[in-house]
Amino acid sequence: MTIPGIRRSAKYLFMLFIVLACIYLLPRVAINTFYYPDNEIYGPTPTTAESVFFTAKDGTRLHGWFIPSATGPAENAIATVVHAHGNVGNMSAHWPLVSWLPERNVNVFMFDYRSFGESEGTPSQKGLQDDTQSAMDYVRHRADVDSERLVLLGQSLGGNNVLAAVGNCMDCANQQHGDRAGVRAIILDSTFSSYSAIANHMIPGSGFLLDDRYSADRNISSIAPIPLLLIHGTADHVIPWQQSEKLFSQAREPKQLIIIPEGEHIDAFSGRHGDDYRDAAIDFIRKAVTQ
Numbered sequence: 001m002t003i004p005g006i007r008r009s010a011k012y013l014f015m016l017f018i019v020l021a022c023i024y025l026l027p028r029v030a031i032n033t034f035y036y037p038d039n040e041i042y043g044p045t046p047t048t049a050e051s052v053f054f055t056a057k058d059g060t061r062l063h064g065w066f067i068p069s070a071t072g073p074a075e076n077a078i079a080t081v082v083h084a085h086g087n088v089g090n091m092s093a094h095w096p097l098v099s100w101l102p103e104r105n106v107n108v109f110m111f112d113y114r115s116f117g118e119s120e121g122t123p124s125q126k127g128l129q130d131d132t133q134s135a136m137d138y139v140r141h142r143a144d145v146d147s148e149r150l151v152l153l154g155q156s157l158g159g160n161n162v163l164a165a166v167g168n169c170m171d172c173a174n175q176q177h178g179d180r181a182g183v184r185a186i187i188l189d190s191t192f193s194s195y196s197a198i199a200n201h202m203i204p205g206s207g208f209l210l211d212d213r214y215s216a217d218r219n220i221s222s223i224a225p226i227p228l229l230l231i232h233g234t235a236d237h238v239i240p241w242q243q244s245e246k247l248f249s250q251a252r253e254p255k256q257l258i259i260i261p262e263g264e265h266i267d268a269f270s271g272r273h274g275d276d277y278r279d280a281a282i283d284f285i286r287k288a289v290t291q
Contacts, residue, residue: 034195034210035087035123037115042093048102056114056134060127063118064111064135065091066142070102074144078282079151079184079289080107082139084132084158086190086266090117097155097269104282107145111135113161125164125195125214128157132165133179140182149289150182155266156239159191160216166226167219178219180226185288187229187281190236190266193217193243201240216247224252227288231277233263256284 045051049065056062068074081101085094091110101108113131114121121127140147154162166178166186192198194215196207212218220228228251232244241259248257258280260268268277 034199035115036089037113037123038089038093039117040090040092042089043095045092046095046099052138053118054111054134054138056121056127056130058127058130060114060121060131061119062111062114062121062131062134064109064138065095066139067102067108067110068144069105069107071105074107075146076105077107077146077149078105079149079285080109080139080145081151081153081285082132082136083108083110084135084152084154084161085110085112086156086158092117094155097266098153100269100271100278104278106151106282106285109135109139125211128161129164129214132161136165136179136183147182149184151185151187151285151288152183153187153189154191155189156191159188160195160214162186162188163216163219163223164214166223168222169213169218178222180223183226184291185227185229185285186223187231187284188216188244188247189231189268190233190239191216191230191244191247192239193246197243198239217250220247220251225254227284227291228255229258229281229284230256231258231260231268231281233260233265233267235262236265238265 046065046067049067052064052066054062054064069077083098085091090112095110098108112119113123113128115123136150139145139150152162166180166183168177194212194217195210196212199210200207230244230248232241234241248255
């Protein structure tokens with residue numbers, strides 16, 4: 001081969017390398033910019049909360065709060081809710097949304113994903129799946145918790161994390177297998193159907209950059225027979241309520257969908273609607289754990 005030919009070949013190989021590097025790196029850059037970790041303190045630690053640190057399966061140190069039932073011993077609670085919060089803030093910002101549960105004889109375990117709050121590490125889709133499964137496993141091993149009465153509550157991004165933790169990813173090249181031991185019910189509040197769908201909603205055409213293996217729509221059909229409750233407000237300007245309708249259509253029985261007229265993003269349990277949706281959630285939990 002002549003010198004010019006070698007130079008042309010080297011140029012083409014370099015261009016191919018750049019293209020392949022972009023294909024490999026762009027999705028990773030995109031997902032890193034998707035998360036909004038925050039360590040600001042938005043309010044005091046709940047007075048009855050036990051602050052705990054636990055370790056994710058990959059060794060990342062995570063922070064959580066265990067808030068026992070306010071009406072009796074924790075081991076006698078109706079259930080223990082493992083709460084997976086949304087993308088913005090940390091658990092101190094989301095506590096008001098679940099602060100009513102202990103008064104209804106429900107234990108609550110809140111935790112921060114890696115890099116949120118006092119948790120260490122760097123966020124990723126697989127990492128947040130690990131964090132959610134590790135939080136579930138931590139709760140199962142507490143002596144004051146009935147490990148057969150777990151309820152998962154995922155709000156916004158948290159809904160995708162819950163389903164990735166429990167479901168079996170359908171149509172994935174390397175199929176994920178979920179962890180559902182002791183899970184008696186799942187509640188999804190204002191959840192997006194897939195990473196690509198919410199990315200396209202925010203920036204049209206950007207969805208191809210994100211990995212959908214950890215998305216709700218890849219996992220939701222596999223969680224049956226665990227009872228499922230989806231809640232979404234029609235005035236949600238962050239995640240369109242139609243995405244919960246899509247998830248409901250993909251889910252198998254037993255399932256229930258509550259659409260809140262003029263409801264905003266993750267405000268079903270905020271108190272703005274009184275006790276209507278809090279009562280509905282408690283009724284759903286009671287029925288699920290007594291089946």
